[in-house]
Amino acid sequence: xxxxxxxxxxxxxxxxxxxxxxxxxxxxxxxxxxxxxxxxxxxxxxxxxxxxxxxxxxxxxxxxxxxxxxxxxxxxxxxxxxxxxxxxxxxxxxxxxxxxxxxxxxxxxxxxxxxxxxxxxxxxxxxxxxxxxxxxxxxxxxxxxxxxxxxxxxxxxxxxxxxxxxxxxxxxxxxxxxxxxxxxxxxxxxxxxxxxxxxxxxxxxxxxxxxxxxxxxxxxxxxx
Amino acid sequence: xxxxxxxxxxxxxxxxxxxxxxxxxxxxxxxxxxxxxxxxxxxxxxxxxxxxxxxxxxxxxxxxxxxxxxxxxxxxxxxxxxxxxxxxxxxxxxxxxxxxxxxxxxxxxxxxxxxxxxxxxxxxxxxxxxxxxxxxxxxxxxxxxxxxxxxxxxxxxxxxxxxxxxxxxxxxxxxxxxxxxxxxxxxxxxxxxxxxxxxxxxxxxxxxxxxxxxxxxxxxxxxxxxxxxxxxxxxxxxxxxxxxxxxxxxxxxxxxxxxxxxxxxxxxxxxxxxxxxxxxxxxxxxxxxxxxxxxxxxxxxxxxxxxxxxxxxxxxxxxxxxxxxxxxxxxxxxxxxxxxxxxxxxxxxxxxxxxxxxxxxxxxxxxxxxxxxxxxxxxxxxxxxxxxxxxxxxxxxxxxxxxxxxxxxxxxxxxxxxxxxxxxxxxxxxxxxxxxxxxxxxxxxxxxxxxxxxxxxxxxxxxxxxxxxxxxxxxxxxxxxxxxxxxxxxxxxxxxxxxxxxxxxxxxxxxxxxxxxxxxxxxxxxxxxxxxxxx
Numbered sequence: 001x002x003x004x005x006x007x008x009x010x011x012x013x014x015x016x017x018x019x020x021x022x023x024x025x026x027x028x029x030x031x032x033x034x035x036x037x038x039x040x041x042x043x044x045x046x047x048x049x050x051x052x053x054x055x056x057x058x059x060x061x062x063x064x065x066x067x068x069x070x071x072x073x074x075x076x077x078x079x080x081x082x083x084x085x086x087x088x089x090x091x092x093x094x095x096x097x098x099x100x101x102x103x104x105x106x107x108x109x110x111x112x113x114x115x116x117x118x119x120x121x122x123x124x125x126x127x128x129x130x131x132x133x134x135x136x137x138x139x140x141x142x143x144x145x146x147x148x149x150x151x152x153x154x155x156x157x158x159x160x161x162x163x164x165x166x167x168x169x170x171x172x173x174x175x176x177x178x179x180x181x182x183x184x185x186x187x188x189x190x191x192x193x194x195x196x197x198x199x200x201x202x203x204x205x206x207x208x209x210x211x212x213x214x215x216x217x218x219x220x221x222x223x224x
Numbered sequence: 225x226x227x228x229x230x231x232x233x234x235x236x237x238x239x240x241x242x243x244x245x246x247x248x249x250x251x252x253x254x255x256x257x258x259x260x261x262x263x264x265x266x267x268x269x270x271x272x273x274x275x276x277x278x279x280x281x282x283x284x285x286x287x288x289x290x291x292x293x294x295x296x297x298x299x300x301x302x303x304x305x306x307x308x309x310x311x312x313x314x315x316x317x318x319x320x321x322x323x324x325x326x327x328x329x330x331x332x333x334x335x336x337x338x339x340x341x342x343x344x345x346x347x348x349x350x351x352x353x354x355x356x357x358x359x360x361x362x363x364x365x366x367x368x369x370x371x372x373x374x375x376x377x378x379x380x381x382x383x384x385x386x387x388x389x390x391x392x393x394x395x396x397x398x399x400x401x402x403x404x405x406x407x408x409x410x411x412x413x414x415x416x417x418x419x420x421x422x423x424x425x426x427x428x429x430x431x432x433x434x435x436x437x438x439x440x441x442x443x444x445x446x447x448x449x450x451x452x453x454x455x456x457x458x459x460x461x462x463x464x465x466x467x468x469x470x471x472x473x474x475x476x477x478x479x480x481x482x483x484x485x486x487x488x489x490x491x492x493x494x495x496x497x498x499x500x501x502x503x504x505x506x507x508x509x510x511x512x513x514x515x516x517x518x519x520x521x522x523x524x525x526x527x528x529x530x531x532x533x534x535x536x537x538x539x540x541x542x543x544x545x546x547x548x549x550x551x552x553x554x555x556x557x558x559x560x561x562x563x564x565x566x567x568x569x570x571x572x573x574x575x576x577x578x579x580x581x582x583x584x585x586x587x588x589x590x591x592x593x594x595x596x597x598x599x600x601x602x603x604x605x606x607x608x609x610x611x612x613x614x615x616x617x618x619x620x621x622x623x624x625x626x627x628x629x630x631x632x633x634x635x636x637x638x639x640x641x642x643x644x645x646x647x648x649x650x651x652x653x654x655x656x657x658x659x660x661x662x663x664x665x666x667x668x669x670x671x672x673x674x675x676x677x678x679x680x681x682x683x684x685x686x687x688x689x690x691x692x693x694x695x696x697x698x699x700x701x702x703x704x705x706x707x708x709x710x711x712x713x714x715x716x717x718x719x720x721x722x723x724x725x726x727x728x729x730x731x732x733x734x735x736x737x738x739x740x741x742x743x744x745x746x747x748x749x750x751x752x753x754x755x756x757x758x759x
Contacts, residue, residue, distance in 0.1 A: 143395070166391060170397050174401055192364070200383075203382055207376065
């Protein structure tokens with residue numbers, strides 16, 4: 001196994017990207033504005049593309065280069081732009097009020113989950129001194145934070161962003177843990193994400209329209 | 225043989241082709257059923273070949289089929305055929321009554337055939353990464369089926385389904401990564417390209433700690449698709465809101481595909497970690513599911529939710545059987561997969577007929593089914609006893625095998641607990657269904673929507689006009705639609721459709737009966753070979 005050592009330039013850069021990605025996940029968890037969710041997710045994906053590029057240089061892999069480009073184009077640009085235009089702007093979403101816990105509680109829970117991620121993935125699981133040993137706990141924490149965001153937020157758009165953050169966490173783990181999947185599989189994963197986001201956008205729009213109609217009907221019933 | 229495997233996965237696309245060509249429900253449905261029948265034929269031919277020859281490998285490890293995949297292919301193609309046959313009258317009736325637009329009908333069949341193809345393809349791949357891709361894609365296709373009716377409730381169910389399942393499957397991908405990581409000592413350059421048979425053959429060289437985490441994550445992740453408690457929460461909503469033939473596909477095909485993925489990981493885990501750890505994981509999730517399923521079945525309410533909780537319970541039974549292990553436990557688990565799939569398909573298809581007739585999905589609103597519609601009522605009753613494990617149906621045989629496997633393991637606690645929970649489930653399920661099939665049919669002019677509301681609420685114009693034309697009394701009087709006690713109107717256009725609706729029910733019940741009395745020698749061989757694969 002060609003380990004990427006923790007002290008090599010690529011290892012340090014990957015470690016740094018992982019930390020930034022985790023911070024952006026926390027930022028998402030701490031925010032209350034839909035615009036910010038999308039912005040933080042976009043920024044996270046751009047950093048992820050940078051991490052994939054670093055990995056590509058280190059492993060001398062063309063496939064990883066393609067992957068980095070795809071990440072930048074799809075997750076960094078296309079999905080945030082689509083989410084902003086089709087969901088946030090068209091549905092006039094501003095503040096997210098549908099939370100089951102307060103912000104501070106969810107941040108404390110996020111901190112606890114990060115500690116838990118280190119506890120689970122640290123001991124003896126990964127070769128000591130490798131870049132993976134530093135990044136995999138970070139990526140596990142990102143996965144858990146995304147899942148937490150999905151649990152504490154009840155708004156569909158927030159849950160969608162939460163799932164995308166989980167996906168980013170898995171991807172971060174993948175590029176440092178192991179080389180890459182065969183290209184067909186990677187392409188398939190991207191295709192799944194794009195199709196998933198499209199179908200979810202249809203559902204979100206449909207649900208919002210139905211809810212709007214339902215509340216309008218309520219208003220009519222309560223009249224006079 | 226490779227051509228056969230590819231044909232098995234691709235023939236259900238006949239429905240997609242017909243839907244794109246813009247045919248009407250009955251024509252598309254017939255094409256879909258023909259495609260599914262062809263797929264079943266290919267699957268049987270493939271299974272016969274596989275039971276005599278070494279596993280099929282091809283396309284750089286992306287294509288892989290052994291007896292285990294062959295057996296699951298047989299199960300899924302049978303379910304697809306029955307559900308496609310059931311779709312013809314069900315979707316046809318909804319198209320006639322205007323509940324589904326022509327666009328929705330075409331959407332339904334397009335996603336139905338994509339769903340079937342993606343599931344069949346995921347049973348034929350030897351690459352665990354591609355397995356993830358195909359299973360996630362089948363989630364997306366089936367979510368479109370759940371949300372098809374476009375009402376707030378079905379959209380909400382579809383949302384819950386897609387978001388929980390996608391999260392689950394993504395976690396399974398993380399598990400897959402850890403399993404591949406455990407293999408990094410084997411093949412440094414490209415360990416993610418390793419096909420499943422290679423991993424199994426070199427299981428002794430896998431890193432145990434990483435594999436343990438990977439297996440757990442895979443069970444949690446794919447367990448979300450299987451509906452193992454506590455990740456089952458999407459399941460009752462999605463099953464209740466999907467069109468009934470699609471519910472049958474979800475319950476009898478999709479859940480089993482998820483179980484197939486878990487079994488592939490289980491085989492590797494068994495080979496490296498020994499039995500104890502995988503057994504503990506599967507027994508915990510299995511018993512949790514049986515308890516949750518049985519308890520929620522006690523509650524009365526929507527009968528499709530009842531069937532859905534029964535699916536949770538049965539998936540739990542299969543997980544427990546895999547946990548018991550040994551040739552007996554694995555044999556029982558696989559047999560249970562096939563039997564449960566057939567019984568649940570018949571139940572969901574007959575529930576579709578019931579909801580068309582009675583215009584409700586609440587068990588309390590349905591009485592006297594046996595006198596109103598003897599064939600459907602009879603099929604519902606027989607399928608109920610079949611799914612609950614009464615002799616002489618197949619489920620009895622497989623559950624008996626599983627309990628025997630439990631006793632063979634030593635401690636009698638688990639099999640006795642299993643028997644007790646099966647008893648609770650039997651009582652809860654049968655109580656609701658017997659109330660539905662016995663008694664007198666409700667007194668109402670069957671087809672009028674929500675007749676009770678007439679006197680209480682001002683209705684939209686169209687509905688009021690419809691009521692006024694069916695009942696000659698002035699709208700607004702509470703007795704307007706309460707006619708004499710007579711058989712509920714048949715939801716179908718003509719006699720052919722009525723017969724068509726009964727065909728898949730009878731086929732499924734006959735298959736269940738045969739499996740209860742006699743397991744064909746060929747099937748027995750395949751089951752033994754598959755059990756040997758799991759180890």
